Amino acid sequence: MADGRVYNFSPGPSTMPLEVLEEVQRELVNYKGSGMSVMEMSHRSKEFMAIAAEAEQNLRDVFAVPSDYKVLMMQGGASLQFSAVVLNMLGTKSKADYLVTGQWGEKAHKECNKYGTGQLACNTKSSKFTTIPAKAEWKLDPEAAFVHYCANETINGVEFSYTPDVGSVPLVADMSSNLGSRPIDVGKHAYIYAGLHKNLGPAGMAVGFLRPDFADGSKELKICPTYCSFKTTCDNSSMYNTPACFTMYVMGEYLKYTKRVGGLSYWAEQSDKKSELVYGVIDGSDGFYQSAVEKSARSRINIPFTIRGGDEALERKFLDEAKKHKLYSLAGHMSVGACRASLYNGMPLEGVATLTDFMKCFMDENRP
Amino acid sequence: MADGRVYNFSPGPSTMPLEVLEEVQRELVNYKGSGMSVMEMSHRSKEFMAIAAEAEQNLRDVFAVPSDYKVLMMQGGASLQFSAVVLNMLGTKSKADYLVTGQWGEKAHKECNKYGTGQLACNTKSSKFTTIPAKAEWKLDPEAAFVHYCANETINGVEFSYTPDVGSVPLVADMSSNLGSRPIDVGKHAYIYAGLHKNLGPAGMAVGFLRPDFADGSKELKICPTYCSFKTTCDNSSMYNTPACFTMYVMGEYLKYTKRVGGLSYWAEQSDKKSELVYGVIDGSDGFYQSAVEKSARSRINIPFTIRGGDEALERKFLDEAKKHKLYSLAGHMSVGACRASLYNGMPLEGVATLTDFMKCFMDENRP
Numbered sequence: 001m002a003d004g005r006v007y008n009f010s011p012g013p014s015t016m017p018l019e020v021l022e023e024v025q026r027e028l029v030n031y032k033g034s035g036m037s038v039m040e041m042s043h044r045s046k047e048f049m050a051i052a053a054e055a056e057q058n059l060r061d062v063f064a065v066p067s068d069y070k071v072l073m074m075q076g077g078a079s080l081q082f083s084a085v086v087l088n089m090l091g092t093k094s095k096a097d098y099l100v101t102g103q104w105g106e107k108a109h110k111e112c113n114k115y116g117t118g119q120l121a122c123n124t125k126s127s128k129f130t131t132i133p134a135k136a137e138w139k140l141d142p143e144a145a146f147v148h149y150c151a152n153e154t155i156n157g158v159e160f161s162y163t164p165d166v167g168s169v170p171l172v173a174d175m176s177s178n179l180g181s182r183p184i185d186v187g188k189h190a191y192i193y194a195g196l197h198k199n200l201g202p203a204g205m206a207v208g209f210l211r212p213d214f215a216d217g218s219k220e221l222k223i224c225p226t227y228c229s230f231k232t233t234c235d236n237s238s239m240y241n242t243p244a245c246f247t248m249y250v251m252g253e254y255l256k257y258t259k260r261v262g263g264l265s266y267w268a269e270q271s272d273k274k275s276e277l278v279y280g281v282i283d284g285s286d287g288f289y290q291s292a293v294e295k296s297a298r299s300r301i302n303i304p305f306t307i308r309g310g311d312e313a314l315e316r317k318f319l320d321e322a323k324k325h326k327l328y329s330l331a332g333h334m335s336v337g338a339c340r341a342s343l344y345n346g347m348p349l350e351g352v353a354t355l356t357d358f359m360k361c362f363m364d365e366n367r368p
Numbered sequence: 369m370a371d372g373r374v375y376n377f378s379p380g381p382s383t384m385p386l387e388v389l390e391e392v393q394r395e396l397v398n399y400k401g402s403g404m405s406v407m408e409m410s411h412r413s414k415e416f417m418a419i420a421a422e423a424e425q426n427l428r429d430v431f432a433v434p435s436d437y438k439v440l441m442m443q444g445g446a447s448l449q450f451s452a453v454v455l456n457m458l459g460t461k462s463k464a465d466y467l468v469t470g471q472w473g474e475k476a477h478k479e480c481n482k483y484g485t486g487q488l489a490c491n492t493k494s495s496k497f498t499t500i501p502a503k504a505e506w507k508l509d510p511e512a513a514f515v516h517y518c519a520n521e522t523i524n525g526v527e528f529s530y531t532p533d534v535g536s537v538p539l540v541a542d543m544s545s546n547l548g549s550r551p552i553d554v555g556k557h558a559y560i561y562a563g564l565h566k567n568l569g570p571a572g573m574a575v576g577f578l579r580p581d582f583a584d585g586s587k588e589l590k591i592c593p594t595y596c597s598f599k600t601t602c603d604n605s606s607m608y609n610t611p612a613c614f615t616m617y618v619m620g621e622y623l624k625y626t627k628r629v630g631g632l633s634y635w636a637e638q639s640d641k642k643s644e645l646v647y648g649v650i651d652g653s654d655g656f657y658q659s660a661v662e663k664s665a666r667s668r669i670n671i672p673f674t675i676r677g678g679d680e681a682l683e684r685k686f687l688d689e690a691k692k693h694k695l696y697s698l699a700g701h702m703s704v705g706a707c708r709a710s711l712y713n714g715m716p717l718e719g720v721a722t723l724t725d726f727m728k729c730f731m732d733e734n735r736p
Contacts, residue, residue, distance in 0.1 A: 003398075004398050005397070005398060005403050005404070006402075006403030008403070008404050008408055008409075010408065010409065010410040010413070012410070012610065013407060013408055013409055013410060013610065014408060014410075015408050016405065016407060016408055018397070021396060021397045021405050021407070024396060025393055025396040025397055028389060028392060028393040028396060029373070029386070029389045029393055030371075030372050030373060033372065034374075035372055035373050035374030035376070035694065036373070036376050036696070037384065037389050039381060039384060039389070039569075039570040039571075039618070040376055040378065040381055040382060040383050040384055041376075041378065042378040042379065042380070042381060042382075042697055043381060043571065044702065045378070045697065075443035075444045075445065075572060076444050076595050077443065077595075077610055078609070079594065079595045079608065079609035080443070080444070080593060080595040080596075082593075082594070082595075083593030083594065083595060083596075084593075087593075111593070111594060114590065114591055114592075114593070114594075115591065195610065197610060197613075201407075202407040202612075202613065202614045203411065203610045203611065203612055203614070204443060204572045204611075204612030204613070204614070204615055205572070222482065223482055223483065224482075225448060225450075225451030225455075225479070225482070225593070225596070226447065226451065226482075227444050227445075227448040227451060228448075228451075228593070240447065241446070241447035242380065242381065242445055242565060242571045243571065243572075244443070244570075244571055244572030244612065244615070245565075245570065245572070246570045246571070246572070246614075246615070247572055247614070247615070250407070326403065328403065328404070329410050329413065334412065346408070
């Protein structure tokens with residue numbers, strides 16, 4: 001643990017590899033002898049264009065993006081993408097299907113109804129977003145413009161362990177909180193998007209991988225703000241207007257680091273190990289810690305849990321004492337309360353081991 | 369000049385005060401003993417909420433924002449604001465007026481036509497955006513939902529030296545490239561917005577000052593993306609979703625610096641001095657350097673100029689030789705070519721003096 005740093009289990013913005021932060025710090029005032037900070041560079045300068053091009057190439061390399069797919073980098077996070085997806089992909093159709101397995105999928109679905117009909121192919125709200133129904137239960141409409149799913153629900157801790165098979169209807173994924181945590185099959189999707197601030201960098205950008213037939217504007221609604229246009233973004237290599245340059249640069253550094261440590265298969269292995277450690281303690285706690293999520297739908301990334309059946313005083317005590325062990329940001333989302341450990345790539349295995357050691361001690365000391 | 373740093377006349381992203389960059393650098397890996405970088409902090413954390421609240425308060429202080437006005441911080445830059453203005457301010461009206469005095473005003477106007485009728489109250493395109501017509505020539509419609517103007521045209525170098533008087537019709541200003549360069553009368557505007565990356569911080573955010581009657585959603589179109597909703601942004605103190613946290617933090621540092629040096633009156637004085645130096649050389653060059661803009665409409669911030677009547681070879685030579693004097697990013701916008709000096713707050717007076725000394729030498733050496 002570097003001097004004074006803590007283990008930060010924040011759901012995002014989230015902990016980043018120290019090496020990446022240190023490199024950004026070194027270059028902050030004068031980037032590679034350019035005499036400027038990256039923050040100060042014209043986005044049209046030779047230096048910055050190289051940074052942007054390298055970042056895009058590294059996205060392509062790390063995520064094995066098919067060469068005909070477009071890479072988009074836009075501001076506004078996944079929330080603006082909720083609208084952009086519909087505004088760019090609805091075309092002449094009037095409806096789209098949504099697999100709603102958590103609060104983010106729910107928000108994406110709601111946004112669709114501004115421009116068409118968002119159909120609920122499934123919705124697990126009644127069971128408090130703790131499952132992923134089997135495919136046989138999904139109501140898929142072959143006439144839907146697309147099928148949208150949220151690959152990992154950050155708040156509820158529900159993760160698809162597979163790519164949904166939706167036949168020939170274009171598949172759209174919000175991968176905000178698990179992109180980067182395992183290899184994915186981009187080619188099975190018409191569009192994948194993700195906010196940056198989990199496994200890719202600071203908050204303030206989203207990346208997208210788009211099948212080329214959605215990049216030509218043919219399915220764009222006329223009311224689509226120019227900023228949100230996939231065609232405009234693609235035609236201008238994500239520089240229709242000034243991009244979030246510094247954010248893009250930090251993402252590039254994080255991607256280079258990802259390549260150095262071994263790419264997505266390395267992160268997938270880490271992710272499995274880290275989440276198994278935490279679920280191991282939960283499952284071995286005889287109900288002291290509880291995860292509400294069905295085992296097959298458990299997220300490797302965000303693990304919400306309650307303590308002694310939702311004893312709020314004890315949960316507060318847990319969060320307070322955790323800080324003494326340098327374990328921070330373990331509170332659950334404000335809408336659900338309790339605790340949550342988010343295990344993004346920036347969180348080292350020893351941080352998770354420190355957490356699980358603490359969880360065990362806390363349990364021993366606080367059993368009734 | 370700090371070790372290795374250059375004078376960077378970029379139109380934005382643009383040069384920042386070294387003190388601000390150095391402070392950001394110091395705190396990058398561990399912000400004030402929190403054990404985290406600001407990049408890694410949950411936006412709901414106590415530490416970051418304090419950073420955001422302080423940044424908003426400093427915007428209010430520095431720009432003397434009336435207390436009932438809302439302060440908005442959104443991603444997507446001014447380009448997304450072009451749409452957001454219309455989507456939030458058109459209401460039941462069908463038309464809005466635009467004073468078009470340059471390429472950015474033109475883009476804003478074009479965006480209006482997606483949702484209603486953007487009327488040209490004036491348009492100086494035919495004279496290549498080099499003037500601001502007198503008020504008597506404006507065609508203002510008392511039934512317009514608002515009147516939009518771009519206070520400073522970054523590409524064309526045209527700046528309003530006054531607040532346009534448009535009677536009771538709500539006035540909207542894009543102040544992207546001169547916000548922060550002089551005191552302004554926020555109360556005369558229904559909405560002021562600006563991208564950050566000129567006088568306020570890195571690229572990746574816009575700030576807005578909004579009259580409260582436009583913050584209640586009563587004039588929001590139903591098709592407005594939730595992310596773009598002024599009401600949603602205001603109701604959630606600019607944290608409807610994860611904001612561009614690090615960008616917001618750097619803006620806060622820049623605002624604190626602005627307060628320390630003396631606020632907007634200090635920057636206004638600097639701005640006058642710096643622009644007078646450059647225009648002095650241009651006007652005293654007997655046509656060697658030329659500014660196409662009418663004197664009354666000249667920008668203090670962005671000064672486009674040609675050399676020897678637009679001699680491209682000589683302009684290239686100028687740009688090349690300038691670098692030997694550590695003078696960078698002096699090329700004109702790709703749409704107009706030639707040269708441009710952008711004199712944002714981060715550019716110190718001695719940088720401009722170095723530029724004008726060079727301009728004089730270059731003129732002496734290259735007169736026919």
